[in-house]
Amino acid sequence: MALLRINNVSKHFGGLVANRDVSFDVDQDEVVGLIGPNGAGKTTLFNCIAGFYPVTSGTVVFDGQDITPLRDFQVARMGLARTFQIFQASGDLKVVENVMVGSFMRTGSRGSARRAALEVMEFLGIAETAGEMMTELPVAAQKRVALATALASDPKLLLLDEVGAGLNPSEIDGLIALLQRIHTERGVALLLTEHVLEMVMKLSHRVIVLESGQKIAEGEPAQVVKDPEVVRAYLGDHYVKRQKEGGDA
Amino acid sequence: MRKIALVAAIAMLAAMLVPAMAWAGPKEIKIGVIYPLTGPAAAAGRELRAGAELAADIANQVMPGINMDMAKNGGVKSLGGAKLTLIFKDHQGNPQLGADLAKKLILDDKVVGILGCYYSSVTKTVSAVCERYGVPMINGSSTSPTLTKRGFKWFWRTTPHDKWFTKDLFEFLVGLTKGKAKGVKAVPREEINTLAAACEKTEWGSNVAIEIKNFAKEYGFNLAANILYAAKSPDLSSEVQSLIAAKPGAMLFASYTSDALLMIKTLKSMKAKPKILWGQDAGFDKPEFVSLGDDIVGVLTRSVFLPSVVKMKPLSGQVNDLYVKKMGHDLDGASARAFTGLQTWVYVLEKAGSTEPKAIQAACNTISIPGNQLVVPWVGIKFSTKGDEIGQNVLGGGLIGQYQKQKDGKIGLEVVYPFDIATAPLVYPFQGY
C-alpha cells in the first residue's frame, strides 16, 4: 500500500491543460523527485495533491483515504505537509513562533508546541536563530525555517517545492544532507520538485519526469537522465541533434 | 524624537491633572452653559449662545429701557448684586461629550447650575450627571416629552415640549373647521381630515411622529401616511411620492434644516398641493429656510417665538432691538428660549437668595414668573412638582406662525395661532406647487 497514490489526475484552467492523466505512487520509505522543465506542471500538481486546487478529474489517495475532495488545511491535518516555492516572510513573528505555528497543528498547548518546535529546530541546526525575527534572516535560513515549520506539524509526507532555488552549491550540499536525515531519521517520505537536478539525482530513489503536464518518464535517477526524451525535454531538440551529430562525427 | 515625546507626554499629563484655574470672585455666580457650538447644529448654537449672553448682560447691568425686573438690579440683588458669569461648553451634538463637559463644569468650574443643551439626547445625559451630583439644571429648549417624565429632582424645563406643540397643531386644525382662524371661513372638515406626516427618524422626529399618531387618533383625523425617513437623506422623492399618494389635506413635517430644504424642493418638483403644510420648528424656522422665498409662502411652523410677537409685546420688542444690535437679525425660537432659560436662572437665584443647591431646588419648585416678564408669549413660568411630569413649566405655550409676504416684500412669519393673538389673517389654502 503506497502512502500517496495519484490516479489519472488532470487539472485544467479554463482551456489550459496544466496536468493530464498523471499517475504515480510514493511509498512511506521513499524519496521521489518530480522534475521537468519550467511550466511542465509540477507546481500545479503539488497544489492539486495538497488540496489547494480541486482536481478536474482523477483521485488522490493518501494513507489509505481518498483526499481528493478535502480542502488544503484538511489535507495538511492528515499528515501531508508542504513548502512553498516563493516564500515571503513579512510578518512580525519570531523564528521559533513561526515554527510553533506548525507544531500547533498537533497540540493546543503552547508549552508542548514550543518544545516540539525547538526540537525540530535543533534537528535542523537552526536552534540558535530561535529568537530572531523572520525578516532579519537571510533567504537560505528563511527556507530552513519554512522547512522546520512544515516538519513541526509532524507529517508523514513532505512536499518540497524548489527548496534549493537560489542557494549556492555549498548550501545545496548542506540541504541534501539535511533532507536525507529528515527522511532516514524521522521517517518522512519526501516528494520534491527541483530545478537543481544535481540535488534530485543525489536524493531521490525514484524520479518522475513531467513535460507539458504529462508524465513522460519514471525510474531510477541514473536511467532517467539518459532517457533521450528527458534530455530533449530539458535541453531542447538542438542539443539532442547535436549530441547525435557529435556522435556521428 | 524621544525628548519631544517626553515633553508631549508631560504636557498631556499636566493638562489632565491640573484643574481648570478658574478663580471664583466673591460676587460671581457661575452658570455652565452647554450648547452645540460646532457640529451640525452650530448655527443654532450661535443663536442659543447669543440669547443666553444677552439675558446675562441684561441681568448684570441696569437697563432702564427694559421693562423687566432683572434689568433694574444690576446683578442678583438677593445675593448682594452678584454678577452672572456664563461658562460656555460645546457638546458638538455628542451626548457622551456633553456628560463629560457637565462633570467638568460641576467639579472643576464649580458652577452653581447648568443651562442647556438644545439636543434632547445630550440633555438626557447631562441631566443624568446633574441628578447624580445634585446640581440644578434648567433646560430651555429641548422638546422631547420624555425629559420631564423621569421624575428627576434637579431638572426643570421652561419650554413646552413636542406633545404640547403637536396638540396646538390639532387645536389649530379643529379651530380652522370651526371658523376661528382670522380671515378664513369655516373650512369643511373633509378638506383637511386626511393627514400625512414625514418625520426624520432620530430621537426628536420619532417622538413627534408618535405624538402626531396619538393626537390624530384622539382628534379623529385620518393619518393616511406616517413616514419616518433617514435624516440627511440624499433623496426624498420616494417619501414625497407616498405623501402625495395619500392625498392629504395637511402635510406635517419634523425635519432639520437640510432635510427641510430638500423636502420643500422635492415637494415643489413633484407638484404637491396640500391645503396645509406644517413644520415642527427646527428646519422650518431657520434663516436658510426663509431664503427659499416665494416657495414657502403659506407654510406653517410651530415656534415659541416669532418676530411678529414684537408687535403685541413691547418687552419683546425692547429685547429684540438689543438682539438685533448684537447679532444683526431678529430673535428666533432658539435664541428667545435660551434667553428665557437664563432669565429663569436669574429669577430662581433671586428667589433662592443663595447658591446652595437645596435652596435653588426649593426656589425652582415654588417659583412663579409672570408672563409680563418674558419675551416669549407665555402665561408665565411655573414648574409642576407632582403628577407624571416633574419639572415641566405648565404655563408655557406654543405659537403657530405662517410665512407670509410682508409689506416690504420680505418673507416673514406671522402668528396665526393662538387665534386670539393672531397678527395677520391666515392664508388658506396653501398655494400648492
Add this chain to the structure above:
Amino acid sequence: MEELGIQILKSLVSGLLMGLVFALVALGLTVIFGVMDIVNFAHGEFLMVGMYTTLLISPLLGVDPVLTLPLAGLVGAVLGVLCYFGLIRFLLRGPMIAQLFGTFGLMIFLRNLALLFMGSEPRIVHQGWLVGKSIVIGPGVVLESTKLAVAVLSLLSFAVVWWLINRTKVGKALTATSLDAEGARYMGISTELMNALAWAVGGASVGVAGGLLVNFWPVDPGVGLLFTMIAFATVALGGFGSVRGALVAGILIGLIVNLPPVWDAILRSIDAVGLRGLDIHSFKYTMVYAIYFLIMVLRPQGLFGWKQ
C-alpha cells in the same frame, strides 16, 4: 390598480433619475479604484467642494450656476491631483489599512476645513435655469429639471469615460496601469502620470456632479457622507473599478430607494389594513445595504467586477 400602475411608473422614473445621480457621484470613485485599487473615503468631500465652488462662484461671476460647471470640474480635478501628489502617492507604498486610514484623515480634514470657512448652515442656490423647474410628462409623473440634467450629464460622463478608456491611447495606458503598473512602466507609460490623471478625472467628474447637484440639493460641510455611503455601495455592488458596473448598480440602488411608494400603493390597492403599520420608508437605505451585503456574499467580486 390603475393607481398602482401609475405609481410604478412614477417610481421607475424617479428611481432611474436618482439612480443616474448616484451613478454619476460614484463614477469618480470607481475610476480611481480601477486604476490604483484605492478607496477614497474623502470622495463625498470632493462632491462638497464642487457644490461650494458653484455656490460661491456663480454669484461672484454673475452667471448662471450651470455655466460654472467647468470651473467646478476644474477645481475637482486640481483637488484630485493635489491629493494624489500630497497624500495618495505616499499611501500607495503602504498596506490597504494605511490607505483607508489616510483617506479618512483627508475626509475629516476637508470636511472641517469647509466648516471653518463656510460654517455649518446648509446653503442652496436660489436662482438659475434649473432651479425650481420640472417637466410634467404624465399624470403625476414629473421630471425634476436638475435631476434630469444630472441624469443626462451622468450618461454623458459615463459615455466619455467609456470612450476615454476604450477608445483612446491614454485610456489604454490607464487600463494597462490598472492591470499591471510595473508592466505598464516597461511600456514607457508613466504610471505616476496615469495615477494623477485618474485622480484628475475622478475629481473632475465628481466636481461637476457637485456643481450641478447644488441646483437642487442644499450643501453643508457634512453633505459628503450622505452620498459617500451610497457611492460606496454603488461601486462595491457594481464591482470595484468597473465603470459599467457603477452605472448599473447606481440605477439599481436608485430603483430600490424608490420602492416604498410602490409598496404603499400596493397596500392601498389591496386595502391591507394589517400591514399599514409597516412603514418601509425608514428601511429604504437598510434595503440598499442588505442587498449589497447579500450580493457581496453570493458574488464577492460584485456584479461586474473582475478584481477581488
Add this chain to the structure above:
Amino acid sequence: MEAVKNAFDFGDMPRNELGLAAVVLAFLLSFPLMPHSSFGMATMIQFLMFSLYGMGWNLIGGYGGQVDLGKAQYVGIGAYTTAVMMIRWDVPFWFSMPVGMALAVGWSFIIGYPLFRLKGHYFAIATIATSLVLKDLFEVWNFVGGARGLEIPLKGDFPNWLYLQFREDYYYYYVILGMFLIGFIYMNGFRHSRLGYQLRAIKDNEHVARSLGIDVHWSKIKAYAVATAYVAMVGSFHACYNFNIEPEDTMSLDLSVLIAMMAMLGGAGSMWGPIIGAAILVPMKNYLGSWLGGQAGFAGIDLALYGMIIMFIAAAQPRGVYGIVEAMRARRR
C-alpha cells in the same frame, strides 16, 4: 491552567516595554489619587474604553489584517442588552454584561460566516453595511425604544455596585480599569494561544497558513467572536456609564470609524497599538475640541488639525505610531 500561565507570560516583550508597562500600570492605578480635573477623569475613562474597543478591533484588523468598520454594532448590542435587561427586568449589570457579550458573539457568528468570505475593501464596506442595517433596525424597533433610545433609571442610592450606578467617576474608572487589565492580560494570553499564533500566520500568508492545517475562514470567525466580546463588554459598561443610549451614539458609523482610527493610528497588529492610539486621540479629541472648538469662528479647526495628523501618520508610517517606535528601535540595533 496553561492558559492562565500564558496570559501572565510577558517574557517575550522587550525589556523597555515591560518597564513602560509597569510605569503605565502604576500611573493608571494611582490616577484617581493624584490631583486631577474631572474632565481629565472622564478623558481617562474614555481612554480605557477606547483602548478596549481598539484591542477588539486589533484582533481582526491588526492580527487578522482585515479592516473592520462595523465595530459599533457590537457596542450597540452590548449596551442595549444591558439597558433592556436593567429597565425591563431589573437585571444587575454583572449578569446582563455576559448576556450582552454572548448575544454579540452569537450575532458575530451569524454575520461573520458570510463576511469572512470577503477581503480587502469589500470586507471593509460590508462591515459598514451590516452595522448600518442593524442600526436602522434598532431605530424603528420599539422594544428597544427605537430612535428615542433607552434611559437607565437612577436607583437613587450611591454607590450601587450591582447596577453600576455611582455619583463619582472614580468608581467607573476602577471598573473600566479592571476590565482593561483583564482585557490586556487576556489579550496577552490570546497572543500566546494556538489561535493567536494561527491568526498571525494567516496575516503573514494565508496559503502557508492553510498548508499548516489552519482553517483560515473558521479561525478568522473565532477571532472575530473574541473581538466582539471585548467590544460588547465595553458597550455594556457604556450603557451604565452614560445612563442613556441611542442607536445614533452607540451604533453610528462615526464610532466604528473612531475605533478603527485609534487602533490604526497607534499601530495595527501590536499589543500597544490600540492603547497608544487611544492615548493620543482621546485626549486630543477632548482637549483640542474644548480648547479650539469652543472659540467662535474657529469651529472645525480642531478636527481639521486632527485630520491632518492622521493623514501625516498614514503617509509617513503605515504601521502607525508603534511602527515609528519599532523603526527607531531597529535603527538603534
Add this chain to the structure above:
Amino acid sequence: MLEVKGITVRYSGLPVMRDLSMKVEQNQTVGVVGANGAGKSTLLKAIMGAIKLSAGQILFNGQRIDRLRTEEIVRLGIIYVPEGRRLFGPLSVEENLMLGAYTVSDEASKRRNLEYVFELFPRLAERKRQAVGSMSGGEQQMAAIGRGLMSSPKLLMLDEPSLGLAPLMVSEVFETVRRLQREGDTTVLLVEQNVLEALELSDWAYILQTGQIRKQGPARELLASDEVRQAFLGL
C-alpha cells in the same frame, strides 16, 4: 552600448547582487544564464530602473541611466520583455501591441512595426482581436516579444522567453530571436535558464550565480566547457 559598472542591489538590507559589471556591444546578442534565484531578473530590473541600486552605475550609449525613471529609460530605446510576459490579459492582442508602441508618436512607423510583428508572427495577425489572456503560453510569448518590438528598440532585453513553453514553441521563439539578429539592427540581451539554447544563440555570455558573474566569454566557448554542463545539468 550598455555598460553595467559594479552595481550592488539590496533587498531589505541584504545584498542580492554584489559589485556586478557587464557590457553589451552594439548589434551583439548577449546571453545571461544562471539558475533560478541567481539574480538574472534582478539585473534586468535594475537596468530598467525598477530596482534602486545601492552602488554602481549603468550607462547606455555613454549616458548614465541609473537615476532615470523606468519610462524615461524606455524612451531611450531599451525595451524589457519581462519574465512571465506581463501581458495585459483582458486586452486584445492588437491593443497589447499598440501599448508596446506607447512611446512612439509617429503613426507610420507604428504601422510599419505592426506589420513587421504580424509578418514575424502570423498567428498574432490571425488573432489580433482575441483577448491575450485567453491564448496559449507560446502565443502569449510571441505577443510579448512582438510588443517589445513595436517601438523599434535599440536594445531588446528578453527575460526567460522560453519559460513555461512546450519545446516546439521554445524553438520557435528562439528562431525569432535568431531572425531578429539576422535582419535588424537590434541588440539583444537574453536571460535564460535554458542554458544550451541561450548559449547557442548568443555571441557573448555571462554566467550568473548568487548575484555575481561567475564566468564570461564567447558563448560557444562556454558551451563547450564541462563546468557549465556540470553546473546546470548535474551530468
